[in-house]
Amino acid sequence: MATDADEAQTTLPVGTPEVDGAARRPTRERSSVRGWFLEWVIIVVVVLACTVGIRLFVIQTYSIPSGSMLPTLQIGDRIIVDKVGFHIHRGDIVVFARPPLEHQDYADLVKRVVGLPGETISSADGNLYIDGKLLSEPWLPKGPQAYTGQLGEDDPNAQFDLPGPVRIPAGEYYVMGDNRTDSEDSRFFGPIPRSLIVGRAVAVVWPLSQAKGL
Helix, strand or coil, X not given: CXXXXXXXXXXXXXXXXHHHHHHHHHHHHHHHHHHHHHHHHHHHHHHHHHHHHHHHHCEEEEECCCCCCCCCCCCXXXXXXXXXXXXXXXXXXXXXXXXXXXXXXXXXXXXXXXXXXXXXXXXXXXXXXXXXXXXXXXXXXXXXXXXXXXXXXXXXXXXXXXXXXXXCCCCEEEEECCCHHHCCCHHHHCCEEXXXXXXXXXXXXXXXXXXXXX
16 A cells, blocks of 8 residues: 555656656756857857958958049949059059048048159150150050040149159159040149058949959
8 A cells, every 4th residue: 555655756757757857858958058059149240340351451442433444444343452462563554542642531541553662754745754765554544544644734743654764763653644645643742651651442343334354
C-alpha cells in the first residue's frame, strides 16, 4: 500500500531529465538569439568600417562640376580616383584640393598633368613646349578648344600664365584642362604641390553609357 510520501514522489518527479531540460530550454534560446544579434552587429560594423576606410584611403568617386575637361570628361560625369600608391606621370588626370590662388568655390579640382617638377613649360602658336621641345598631346580635342595660350589680360597671376616660360619648382606639377580655351588652371593659380593631389582618376563610371578607363 502506497504511503502519502510515495504518492508525492510519484506526482512531483523533481530532478528528472525531462523537467531539467524544459527549464534550461528558454535560457538556451535566449542565448542563441543574443549570439545571433551580436554576430550581425559585428558584421555590420566591420562592413561600415571597411567602406569608410576604402573611401578615405583607397578609392573615391568624384563628380565633374565644370566643362574645363571637355570633351574627355562631361559635366556630371562620375569618376573613380585611386588614392593609394599612385605615381604621377605626364598626361594623368588628377584630383587635387583647391590651391590658395583659386577663387572658385569647388573644394576639389580635376585637371591633366602637363608639366613635371623641374621642367620649363611654355607655349607658342597654340602648342605646348617642355624645355623647348614640342609636347605631343593626343588627349586634346580637335579644333579651337585645343588652342593653348594665355588666359587673358585680366589674369591676376600673369607670372604663371603662358606663353611663359614658367619654371616648375621641385615637387610641383603644372596642370591644365583639356578644354584649353575655357579652363582656369595652372596658368591662373600656378603649379600645384604634390601635397595637394588627392589621387589619380582611373575611370568614368557614370553614366554607364559613358563608362571608360582614363
